[in-house]
Amino acid sequence: GQQLNQSPQSMFIQEGEDVSMNCTSSSIFNTWLWYKQDPGEGPVLLIALYKAGELTSNGRLTAQFGITRKDSFLNISASIPSDVGIYFCAGGGSRLTFGEGTQLTVNP
Amino acid sequence: GAVVSQHPSWVICKSGTSVKIECRSLDFQATTMFWYRQFPKQSLMLMATSNEGSKATYEQGVEKDKFLINHASLTLSTLTVTSAHPEDSSFYICSASHAAGGKHEQYFGPGTRLTVT
Numbered sequence: 164g165q166q167l168n169q170s171p172q173s174m175f176i177q178e179g180e181d182v183s184m185n186c187t188s189s190s191i192f193n194t195w196l197w198y199k200q201d202p203g204e205g206p207v208l209l210i211a212l213y214k215a216g217e218l219t220s221n222g223r224l225t226a227q228f229g230i231t232r233k234d235s236f237l238n239i240s241a242s243i244p245s246d247v248g249i250y251f252c253a254g255g256g257s258r259l260t261f262g263e264g265t266q267l268t269v270n271p
Numbered sequence: 272g273a274v275v276s277q278h279p280s281w282v283i284c285k286s287g288t289s290v291k292i293e294c295r296s297l298d299f300q301a302t303t304m305f306w307y308r309q310f311p312k313q314s315l316m317l318m319a320t321s322n323e324g325s326k327a328t329y330e331q332g333v334e335k336d337k338f339l340i341n342h343a344s345l346t347l348s349t350l351t352v353t354s355a356h357p358e359d360s361s362f363y364i365c366s367a368s369h370a371a372g373g374k375h376e377q378y379f380g381p382g383t384r385l386t387v388t
Contacts, residue, residue, distance in 0.1 A: 194375060205277075205364045205379035206315070213374055251314065257303060257368060257375045261314045 166190075169252050169262030176242055177270050184250060184265040185236040192254035195228050195235040200249045200264075209250075210237070242269050274298050275367045277380035284355055284387055291351045292383045294365030300345035301367035305377065306338070309362045321348045355387045 169186045176182060186195070194213055198206035210221050212228035212235060219226055225238045235254070239246055247269050252262040274297040284290050294304055302323050307315040319340050320328045327340035339351040348367075352359055362384055366377040 196376065198379075203362075203382070203384070205275075205366075205382045208273075208376060208378060211374070211376050253377075257370075258305075258317070258320060259377055263314045 167254055167260055167262040169265060173266040175268045180242055182239040182242055186252035186262045187234040188254055191232040193256045196253045197226050197237045198251045244269050244271050273369050273378040275378050275380040277365055277383050281384040286356055286387055287354055289351055289353045290355055291349055292363055294348045294380050296346045296367040299369050303368040304348040305366045306350050307364045357387045360385055360387045
């Protein structure tokens with residue numbers, strides 16, 4: 164079946180630093196979505212990407228849909244303590260496959 | 272917009288009993304809803320896809336007679352865990368698919384923490 168490799172698994176950074184995480188797949192996806200999940204909550208949609216090569220921003224977040232349609236990255240600029248959480252990539256269309264998540268810790 | 276609610280947010284039940292979890296799309300109609308379970312420090316695992324007015328499609332390894340799904344309307348899907356056992360304890364999350372212009376986005380509920388004693 165389809166598999167997504169998300170890296171890194173965890174990151175420990177200082178407040179103000181930029182963060183980058185990415186996902187790669189063995190299969191082509193038509194859609195890439197990035198979610199953030201806080202403890203005990205459901206994932207919240209951050210950015211949705213629908214077109215190969217598409218670069219989309221949402222505030223301090225920027226995500227790109229890879230040209231090959233097999234990868235995507237998410238950047239967070241000038242991190243703040245509330246950025247702490249688990250970030251998931253998800254690829255697919257009507258049905259999503261999730262990456263394993265990146266646990267982000269931001270030290271004030 | 273695109274708000275999904277779940278009820279209850281947490282439930283504790285005794286082994287052998289059944290538990291029903293509701294998932295509602297509050298401000299849009301969702302022809303498709305999804306049910307996931309998530310174990311601590313793990314990713315979301317899709318259990319089943321629920322389409323309004325038809326039978327749910329279960330992922331491999333998920334027992335359809337144990338996890339009963341009903342999607343009676345465009346805004347409500349329910350998951351019933353029958354004859355629950357401690358190994359069914361998990362975080363159950365639903366999502367609703369919002370499609371517009373050929374684009375599909377899934378919006379998640381806040382999750383239900385099930386503990387079976």
